[in-house]
Amino acid sequence: MNGSDHLARTDPGALYRELSRSNLPTTKKWYLGVALLSLVVLWGVGCFIYMMKTGMGVTGLNRPVMWGVFIASFVFWIGLSHSGTLISAILRLTNATWRAPILRGAEAMTAFALMVGGLFPLLHIGRNWRFYYMIPYPNSRQLWPNLRSPLMWDAVAINTYLLGSLTFLYFGMIPDLAIARDHATGWRKKFYSALALGFRGTHNEWRRYHVASTIFAILIIPVAVSVHSIVGWDFAMAKVPGWHSTIFAPYFVTGAIFSGIAGVVIVMATLRKVFRLERVLTVVQFENLGKLLCTMSLLWGYFYFADFLTVWYNRNPEEWEVFRSYAADYLPLFLVMIGCNFVVSFPLLCMRRVRRSIPALSVVSLMIVIGMYAERIMIVVPSLARRNDPFIWHNYFPSWVEFSILAGALALFLLLYTIFAKFFPIMAINDIQERLFQTTDRKIGGVTVESIGMPHDTGKGGHG
């Protein structure tokens, strides 16, 4: 590794300017975008207030379908949140050299998807002002949370994951905040100085930063797995046909990672286009994410088939009726789910040409996100609509109030991301710099290849 060449070749000043384009002076387009998103969020909030004042009757929910799109959206957003931090942690631990440009965007996606997802149980509970019943504190009600309920496990797990993901996001951002501080002027300098906590890049700081990053990555992986397992157990613990299955926890984790990777591809393709990051976010990152998507599509198909097969063979009438309804009342949704998640997406993802084409991979990822949302609805609704007593069977379709709140939630996610990209480094500048520093071009015969220098593991201290 010829250090002197690399520091000169990297030119950190130019790299910083290239990677921090999202922080440039605010344009009219940005204000317009933020105003539009804010309007949709406000519309969603207005509909929520209307629902709160009028009652849950304004939704499409009715016996026996008392869980609708709010719960499906909760599962969807929590699932979407998974890949950000999880992928970032796995890539950090395995020292995947292509990881650097996708870390920050993916981690931010996790944090905002969790924030949005966490709102849905609160929207769903009906008497929303009593949400504090879930908080354990001594009070005159003498009514304590029931920790034997999976819903309380959810509350504990999601809060842990949210705090963990925010910590992971912030800690990883500290060197970049220090870079931003040293380049910024005016109020931004004060802002970044406060957030960088005095990080300067001493040898002592770097060594400990890497060890801490590795520990965070190790800790966040089991937390991420546990969170979506618990979301799966929300369903599996109930004696409801179609839900009461031991396979639900790993099936949910797989689905979460699947939709999360698709979300990361969409976010990365958008950032690449909007902030002209073509030099940093290259086809390599997208192709590798495409390979992961391909694997997860296969795994998702396997889990779905395994779940279906046991019900099909057993022909328990209660459970079979749920599956039969897939081919009747819920056929369009079923086809969207199975087509987008496996039948169409898997063969496409097997093609190198699709994986290496960013627009094509983005379209496939969008398909998967739609397919996974359909899957969440297919999990929640048919099981309740065909629950035990045939005399109360009833189908469900969301009302305009629910659609408005869903649109508001999506706009909130986009708004949070837009604001984050304006004020914070959206690319992991330091990780990219470090990778450039460690690489060199090496001639092998007639071709030039990228060669990566890695420090030997001396057993003294870690490298993330």
Place this chain on the structure above:
Amino acid sequence: MSGIVVVGLFDAVDPAAAAARALRALPLPEGDVTTLSPMPLPDGAVCRDPRGIGFPRFTLVGWFAGALAGLALALGTYLLYPLITGGKAIISVPPTLIVTYEVAMLGALAGTLIAGFWEMGLCRFRTRLIHDPRIQEGKILLCARVSGDEEARRAMDAMETAGGTDVRPEEGEL
């Protein structure tokens, strides 16, 4: 690490490493020579960190503290509001394990964060710290803590000989 620190800017790793070798030969203790760089340099490339990294043990401390808190939350809730629901025992083991695990992981994350910040020496807002923003242009700031004018002069000579620019003594902490 407070007092007089001699600093010098280097354009590349190799001259900085040569200067660091010269400083250690003065002799300055290994722990008194360090770098400020825009990206991590392998340990030993320019200087070596003789101190062990101790904060990971606080990850374990945090984990156990969190586990105790989770256990107390679960057991306390059962005992303060002993209502049988769903045919489950008042003190049910699986939910207790789940709650304990989640709070334990939260404790481990918090322990790592707090101890990591402390050991990295962050959040010293009232202390004058040695810093040069020019490292963000790709330069390396070599720093040597010295005692006395004679040692400072020899350290500055060593840095200048190795190709350091803007070599100067500064008052502050590393």
